[in-house]
Amino acid sequence: MSEFLLLAFLFLVGGVVAVPIATRLGLGSVLGYLLAGIALSPLLALLHVDVIAIQHFAEFGVVMMLFLVGLELQPQTLWAMRARLLGLGGLQVVLTTALLAAGMLALGQDWRIGVAVGLILSLSSTAIVLQTLSEKGLMRSDGGQASFSVLLFQDIAVIPMLALIPLLALPDLAGHGAGGHGGDAAHGSSLSLVEGLAGWQVALVTVTAIGLVIAGGMFLTRPAFRFIAAARLREIFVATALLFVIGIALLMTLVGLSPALGTFLAGVVLANSEYRHELESDIDPFRGLLLGLFFMTVGASIDFGLLAAETLPILGLALAVMAIKGGVLLLLARIFRLRGGDAWLLGLGLAQAGEFGFVLIAFAIGAAVLPPDIAPRLTLVVTLSMLLTPALFIAYDRLIRPRFDREEPREADAPEPGHVIIAGHGRFGGIVNRMLLAAGHETTVLDHSAAQLDLLRAFGVRAFYGDATRADLLEAAGIAEARLLVVAIDDPAQATALVRRIRHEHPRVHIVARARDRRHVYELYAAGAHDIIRETFDSSVRAGRSAYEALGMHPFEAERLARAFTTDDRRALAELAPLFDPDLPEQQNPAYRARARELMEAQTEALRHRGGSFRERSERGWTPPTPRDQDIAAESEG
Amino acid sequence: MARIIQYFAHPGVSASRINAALWRTTEGVDGITRVDLYAAYPRYDIDIDAEQQRLRDHDVIVLQFPLFWYSCPALVKEWIDLVWEHGFAYGQGGTALRGKTLLLAISAGGPQDAYRPDGYQHHDLRSFLTPFEQTARLSGMDFLPPYVLYGALRADPAAHATGFARLLAALRDDRLDRDAAMGLPILTHDTLPIAEA
Ligand SMILES: Cc1cc2nc3c(=O)[nH]c(=O)nc-3n(C[C@H](O)[C@H](O)[C@H](O)COP(=O)(O)O)c2cc1C
Numbered sequence: 001m002s003e004f005l006l007l008a009f010l011f012l013v014g015g016v017v018a019v020p021i022a023t024r025l026g027l028g029s030v031l032g033y034l035l036a037g038i039a040l041s042p043l044l045a046l047l048h049v050d051v052i053a054i055q056h057f058a059e060f061g062v063v064m065m066l067f068l069v070g071l072e073l074q075p076q077t078l079w080a081m082r083a084r085l086l087g088l089g090g091l092q093v094v095l096t097t098a099l100l101a102a103g104m105l106a107l108g109q110d111w112r113i114g115v116a117v118g119l120i121l122s123l124s125s126t127a128i129v130l131q132t133l134s135e136k137g138l139m140r141s142d143g144g145q146a147s148f149s150v151l152l153f154q155d156i157a158v159i160p161m162l163a164l165i166p167l168l169a170l171p172d173l174a175g176h177g178a179g180g181h182g183g184d185a186a187h188g189s190s191l192s193l194v195e196g197l198a199g200w201q202v203a204l205v206t207v208t209a210i211g212l213v214i215a216g217g218m219f220l221t222r223p224a225f226r227f228i229a230a231a232r233l234r235e236i237f238v239a240t241a242l243l244f245v246i247g248i249a250l251l252m253t254l255v256g257l258s259p260a261l262g263t264f265l266a267g268v269v270l271a272n273s274e275y276r277h278e279l280e281s282d283i284d285p286f287r288g289l290l291l292g293l294f295f296m297t298v299g300a301s302i303d304f305g306l307l308a309a310e311t312l313p314i315l316g317l318a319l320a321v322m323a324i325k326g327g328v329l330l331l332l333a334r335i336f337r338l339r340g341g342d343a344w345l346l347g348l349g350l351a352q353a354g355e356f357g358f359v360l361i362a363f364a365i366g367a368a369v370l371p372p373d374i375a376p377r378l379t380l381v382v383t384l385s386m387l388l389t390p391a392l393f394i395a396y397d398r399l400i401r402p403r404f405d406r407e408e409p410r411e412a413d414a415p416e417p418g419h420v421i422i423a424g425h426g427r428f429g430g431i432v433n434r435m436l437l438a439a440g441h442e443t444t445v446l447d448h449s450a451a452q453l454d455l456l457r458a459f460g461v462r463a464f465y466g467d468a469t470r471a472d473l474l475e476a477a478g479i480a481e482a483r484l485l486v487v488a489i490d491d492p493a494q495a496t497a498l499v500r501r502i503r504h505e506h507p508r509v510h511i512v513a514r515a516r517d518r519r520h521v522y523e524l525y526a527a528g529a530h531d532i533i534r535e536t537f538d539s540s541v542r543a544g545r546s547a548y549e550a551l552g553m554h555p556f557e558a559e560r561l562a563r564a565f566t567t568d569d570r571r572a573l574a575e576l577a578p579l580f581d582p583d584l585p586e587q588q589n590p591a592y593r594a595r596a597r598e599l600m601e602a603q604t605e606a607l608r609h610r611g612g613s614f615r616e617r618s619e620r621g622w623t624p625p626t627p628r629d630q631d632i633a634a635e636s637e638g
Numbered sequence: 639m640a641r642i643i644q645y646f647a648h649p650g651v652s653a654s655r656i657n658a659a660l661w662r663t664t665e666g667v668d669g670i671t672r673v674d675l676y677a678a679y680p681r682y683d684i685d686i687d688a689e690q691q692r693l694r695d696h697d698v699i700v701l702q703f704p705l706f707w708y709s710c711p712a713l714v715k716e717w718i719d720l721v722w723e724h725g726f727a728y729g730q731g732g733t734a735l736r737g738k739t740l741l742l743a744i745s746a747g748g749p750q751d752a753y754r755p756d757g758y759q760h761h762d763l764r765s766f767l768t769p770f771e772q773t774a775r776l777s778g779m780d781f782l783p784p785y786v787l788y789g790a791l792r793a794d795p796a797a798h799a800t801g802f803a804r805l806l807a808a809l810r811d812d813r814l815d816r817d818a819a820m821g822l823p824i825l826t827h828d829t830l831p832i833a834e835a
Binding site for chain 1: 649650651652653674676677680681704706711747748749752757758791792
């Protein structure tokens, strides 16, 4: 227990100290984690910690990340990407592998080793690149999208690679390596559903498993999540989300597929679901922590002894690999018509080798493909290339981006045209939503009533499950880019707190808020809401107007009287608002009390005179001249 | 039998002496359609389709209102602006009102002698009404001389009101001598060229 606590403590300290410093220096969080890992490595060695085991555990962060990436990606979007996914991604893997294999041949290695090394190094680091791209807000740029397509293809390509690598086994290595720990990496585990099955059976099981994930995502998740949501227990929902992701990863592992691919698919299936934002905000912290841990283990697992002994050749190899990968990517960027800055983003961003490389190296050793003297050097090359990546991103930021930014205004990665978020879709928010949709605006509705959401979804409304007062959920729903927030939730105190927070964190967003009563109006006013609407005032005034008409008043007069009443009431409200002190009950606020009493008296006075001044004012207008006026006019004309 | 529709427009009915009296009186005229425009659209949300259908369904359109600043009250203007659309009242395909008749019934606060070139209003009443006259002409309608009460601030509404009821009934029964009427600058309760039944 204390050992676990010590380890957790060390890694957390490393991250907490290094990452803020690195981001402050503009190096990005990934480099921060890597440096923290390097700093920790002597301590970990002293404690005999199995860093590689921790790394395998932390790789689950990549699985979660792909789940989140999937959630952001509607199936339609994925389909639209198919040309780039297969073309750009496929060519990148094939060309890079071929060139690297040729290089290995030139260095005098066996061709089989060459191909294996080529495959291993052709993969880039999904973890580093996606993390960095989203940190820099480049995910939506053309270069970011292209990078994503290539990474996605690579993640999928891992599966056939795992099948291919054993075929490259070296006869003279087979004796001592084969059948070893080829399976204890992330792919294929000691438990397997497909072991000993014929090819077609394996295919059948595989297809069934994928079908299960898709069908489950489409049909099972909704009732399950609704059931869980009804319990209104946050941690149970989080647990369900984790259970879901881990379950899929497990299933994929059992049938020998990439768990990252499986959860990615599940994410895509759920991208249209009302629970998307909730899942996103629940899983995201785990992803962040695990990825951080993963990067630290990469830093900590550097074999400094070997590196010190062969600094120049290994560094040279790492640079050569990055140059080849970058070159291939730049060439492909040309062919696929990526423009200036975007082409460089792709070329520089994906030039490193990645975490799947570690997985494949372990697998290749087990499959007797890599001789023991090559493997550790290869690991160092991969690690160094990952370490150098933040430097390339910095180069992109400082040297490339400014140049192209000036030439061509960037269009693609600007946030979507501001949309509207409606917090709470009850009787109040529902009407606001209908009106906005009718006027052609895009809305995102957040509500915590699952039954309500089903109904909305049936009508094609973009509605999501979740407690709208939670900061992370609003972030996931895109409050940062929203133009307008409608706070229509029931609970006055929560509404006020929400308004105050959004005004503080996103002062740009316009807020329309629903108020329970007068006091709540003042609280919302103090909290900074732009438009404050009393939930029953307008309908009550309309009821009063109907009463006027029913009593025989002309409809136009009834309308004018109702308007006059509204104006009067709002004027009184506005007059009292500045006197109101949210920390003081009204009866202890002398200024407020005095003015309220005055206004009240004026109103009773008006009532006593059957309308009085109020009625007089509302009837002003269309007052004809007196006959006497005309006499004067006639006389003055002579 | 002609189909008559009377539009009554007064924003302050409870303070009206003349026009309210006219409105009450035409209640007794059978077979005509009566619309209180300010009651139908107290929030100015005019139903254009319904109004256009109403106009199609009638032959004589009567607009009755007090003269406000030498023109009509605001809602009447809004109603014309929205209902007498291009393609309905005028322009290409705008033939819906062709051959129909427009009659204005107006009460003016100013006395008759004020509405003369040498009076303090400097023009006769018809000059102020030329926008309506031209609106009717553009739509292919006959524009009858307006039915007028001058000095509406002092005048007794009774005779003017019964005259108005007689006028509407005569239009309904085609008993108005149109040629004679067209020769008059304005119609008043004591000059109606009506062939008594
Ligand atoms: C806003 C306003 C404007 C008026 N403008 C005129 C005018 O331009 N010429 C005129 O003769 N009388 C004018 N008057 C007097 C009205 O025409 C007169 O009050 C009305 O015809 C009386 O009818 P009623 O009893 O139905 O209200 C005006 C009256 C009001 C209230």
